Amino acid sequence: MLKFIFFRMLQAIPVLLIVIAVTFILIRQAPGGPFDSEKAVSPYVLEKLNERYHLDDPLYQQFFDYLGNAVTGDFGPSFKYPTRSVSEMIFTGLPITFELAINAMVVALIIGISAGLIAALRPNTAQDYIPMSAAMIGICMPSFLMGPLLVLVFGIWLEWLPVSGWGYSAGDKILPSITLGATYAAYIARLSRGGMLEILSQDFIRTARAKGIPEHIILFKHALRGGLLPVVSFLGPAIAGLLSGSFVVETIFQIPGLGRFYVQAAFNRDYTMIMGTTIFFSVLIILFNLLSDIIAVMLNPRLSYGDKN
Amino acid sequence: MKNLLRRCWLLGLFFLLCSCGPMESNLDSATDAQILHLGNGTEPQGLDPHLATGVPEHNIIAALLEGLVGENPKDLSPAPGAAHSWEISNDLLTYTFHLNPQAKWSNGDPVTADDFVYSWKRLLMPDLAAEYAYQLFVVKNAREFNQGKIQDFNQVGAKALDRLTFEVQLEAPTPYFLSLLSHYSTFPVHRETIEKFGAIDDPGSLWTRAENFVGNGPFILAEWALNRIIRVEKNPHYWDSDTVTLNEIRFYPIDNGVTEERMFRSRTLHITSTVPAEKIEKYRQKSPELLNISPYLGTYFYRFNVNKPPLDDPRVRKALAMSIDRLKIVEAITKGGQIPAYNLTPANTLGYTSESTIVFDVEQAKLLLAEAGYSGGVGFPEINILYNTSEGHRKIAVALQQMWKQALSIDLKLYNQDWKSFLFTVSNMDYEIARGSWIGDYVDPNTFLDMFVSGGGNNQTGFSNAEYDRSIRSAAKTIDMKQRYEYFQRAEKILTDQVPVMPIYTYTKLYLKAPELKGWHNNILDHHPYKYIYLEKTD
Numbered sequence: 046m047l048k049f050i051f052f053r054m055l056q057a058i059p060v061l062l063i064v065i066a067v068t069f070i071l072i073r074q075a076p077g078g079p080f081d082s083e084k085a086v087s088p089y090v091l092e093k094l095n096e097r098y099h100l101d102d103p104l105y106q107q108f109f110d111y112l113g114n115a116v117t118g119d120f121g122p123s124f125k126y127p128t129r130s131v132s133e134m135i136f137t138g139l140p141i142t143f144e145l146a147i148n149a150m151v152v153a154l155i156i157g158i159s160a161g162l163i164a165a166l167r168p169n170t171a172q173d174y175i176p177m178s179a180a181m182i183g184i185c186m187p188s189f190l191m192g193p194l195l196v197l198v199f200g201i202w203l204e205w206l207p208v209s210g211w212g213y214s215a216g217d218k219i220l221p222s223i224t225l226g227a228t229y230a231a232y233i234a235r236l237s238r239g240g241m242l243e244i245l246s247q248d249f250i251r252t253a254r255a256k257g258i259p260e261h262i263i264l265f266k267h268a269l270r271g272g273l274l275p276v277v278s279f280l281g282p283a284i285a286g287l288l289s290g291s292f293v294v295e296t297i298f299q300i301p302g303l304g305r306f307y308v309q310a311a312f313n314r315d316y317t318m319i320m321g322t323t324i325f326f327s328v329l330i331i332l333f334n335l336l337s338d339i340i341a342v343m344l345n346p347r348l349s350y351g352d353k354n
Numbered sequence: 355m356k357n358l359l360r361r362c363w364l365l366g367l368f369f370l371l372c373s374c375g376p377m378e379s380n381l382d383s384a385t386d387a388q389i390l391h392l393g394n395g396t397e398p399q400g401l402d403p404h405l406a407t408g409v410p411e412h413n414i415i416a417a418l419l420e421g422l423v424g425e426n427p428k429d430l431s432p433a434p435g436a437a438h439s440w441e442i443s444n445d446l447l448t449y450t451f452h453l454n455p456q457a458k459w460s461n462g463d464p465v466t467a468d469d470f471v472y473s474w475k476r477l478l479m480p481d482l483a484a485e486y487a488y489q490l491f492v493v494k495n496a497r498e499f500n501q502g503k504i505q506d507f508n509q510v511g512a513k514a515l516d517r518l519t520f521e522v523q524l525e526a527p528t529p530y531f532l533s534l535l536s537h538y539s540t541f542p543v544h545r546e547t548i549e550k551f552g553a554i555d556d557p558g559s560l561w562t563r564a565e566n567f568v569g570n571g572p573f574i575l576a577e578w579a580l581n582r583i584i585r586v587e588k589n590p591h592y593w594d595s596d597t598v599t600l601n602e603i604r605f606y607p608i609d610n611g612v613t614e615e616r617m618f619r620s621r622t623l624h625i626t627s628t629v630p631a632e633k634i635e636k637y638r639q640k641s642p643e644l645l646n647i648s649p650y651l652g653t654y655f656y657r658f659n660v661n662k663p664p665l666d667d668p669r670v671r672k673a674l675a676m677s678i679d680r681l682k683i684v685e686a687i688t689k690g691g692q693i694p695a696y697n698l699t700p701a702n703t704l705g706y707t708s709e710s711t712i713v714f715d716v717e718q719a720k721l722l723l724a725e726a727g728y729s730g731g732v733g734f735p736e737i738n739i740l741y742n743t744s745e746g747h748r749k750i751a752v753a754l755q756q757m758w759k760q761a762l763s764i765d766l767k768l769y770n771q772d773w774k775s776f777l778f779t780v781s782n783m784d785y786e787i788a789r790g791s792w793i794g795d796y797v798d799p800n801t802f803l804d805m806f807v808s809g810g811g812n813n814q815t816g817f818s819n820a821e822y823d824r825s826i827r828s829a830a831k832t833i834d835m836k837q838r839y840e841y842f843q844r845a846e847k848i849l850t851d852q853v854p855v856m857p858i859y860t861y862t863k864l865y866l867k868a869p870e871l872k873g874w875h876n877n878i879l880d881h882h883p884y885k886y887i888y889l890e891k892t893d
Contacts, residue, residue: 076779
């Protein structure tokens, strides 16, 4: 396994380098710069600003300077927020986005797996159709619709929950977590239903039933492990997606997480911030994919690290 | 078994939803504690008065620091600030400020004339590269110092005569000079604090962090974490702290207007920074007492690129500007009480109202277009209308496109760009017709008219007119207000004849405001000195 991890890490280096280079070139190609504003900045001030951030150096030199600094963990100051460093901003936003993603994942797993199980127990009956239709709606309903709907019902009509914030008042984490988790719950419901149906129709389950093993033991001990395999391989990309895709939910609920910085940085042409967050998210996605491969091998004895490699 | 599973699932959902009873809203407890909850648009880029450039920044800095001159909350007329009085010489070139001996920094140090000399020097330091350094260019030799042409700050017209007397010498009589002093770029900073955290011209200095900040305003910075609520508390050292009723202000960085409106509805905020256009009508009908609309010193307009045919012909520009129904735009699209604008400077800006206007006259517009060689719109080239990506701007652009098609039978194309690309395109004059807007920096026609002088950084239309430039220059040198306004009238007439810019409407400021909030007066700069604001229970 260690060898497997080592080789995967090795593969990650060129991937990261390509990501950095492409991002660096693309953001410089975008028209407009970090210091353009509605009230024109005088050429004199602009010159000073470019000098300060070394934007007047040749592009290749800026690139290698950046790379050199990035290796030592220095991602520079943000252009938009000059008193904050990119690392500071990432590590301020990250714990919040991470907590949001984990909460959403827990919501998604609880709702998704139980709905999938319930559906799989009686395929093609109402007990299957109702949760699965709900799941379909969940997949189709974007979070920018789901969020405001939940806010309207639970925040404004019923007045049970706060409509925004993160840790400002009790219960303000509930609605964002459900909103972000809902779409993933729906995927997980469909995946676990499919996985369970496949496993439940297999010979070893029939054998177990023939032996007279109680149904709940069959279900939880024999079937669930295999039935959830598709869910596990979905988890890696899903967590990465939750982390990098939390932008919409963070905006709806005014959560000071990383997702908002990521998107706003692009609009602001905040070069250092774009680079920093892109590198950071790339590393995360690589790590989570690796992790889900490892878990998949652990759950499924038919796979080995060699296959995955 | 299946039933058990189903029950667990439902039970879980039930607990999740019921674990929370009806909550007490923010505002219920805020009045007793005198805590103002304020929607503040976006996260401030910084809280350094010399580097900040936006409205959210202004809102916070105005609580933390105080300039030489304060503002009357109702009409913005000068009121005592860090200086309790001042004298102006007869030639309007020398201002002598007498600082309030009671004025103190939040660490207890006295506020002195040297603090102002130091602060203005800092704003003008070339390497600080402050965008708003130009606010002080009316001060003698300030521009030269800022551009590195002179090194010695003693030659700049800002001096401490003694510990409490600060003297300013101007380049030219500037009737709006006192009004400039309520702009945060002219606010003082605490020298020792600046120097403790970096050089005088270090823009990345950490002195603005909550644990480091020393200010002379009515409030002190208590908490500032990125993208979270910024909290300021009453400053016991403030010279006029008896007037201050609020104990605390909380600034919420909410860049999404729809979210902000929901927070207002759930009574989390006393006041919002804006109102989503689609909600205005609803509030107007159901709860007009919460909706607050007031004129704002800003103009929404379109620029014409006067170098690109057919817009190089003033008749074409005028025809375009004369054939749009501005009233329809503000009534059917923007809906926020905006005032149709037929000239650039908003009416009654420091008593000035333009005499010349662009009239709405489709027949006349058709004639002008025919004179220019496009009778009935025939042969008019297909040119583009550029706006920055936003639903509100799009609607107006579409309306213009249709109005021109209807009135002049010409087809124009729409295209949009994201904000930074848009700014780049406009400043490089790579457009034909482009959206624009201008919010006045101070209450004087000059802040609008100065924009279109030849080669001005914000001109961006290619418009250049010697007579116009002369009028603006003469106005700057004139002591006599009447004479000065005559120069402005002359300039404005040239603008409405030559039409490098097509005004659409004068902005209004829209808020949702809770009934508890008192002492908040509408004014055209949207400045609200917090020391006069308080919260009072309503029935």
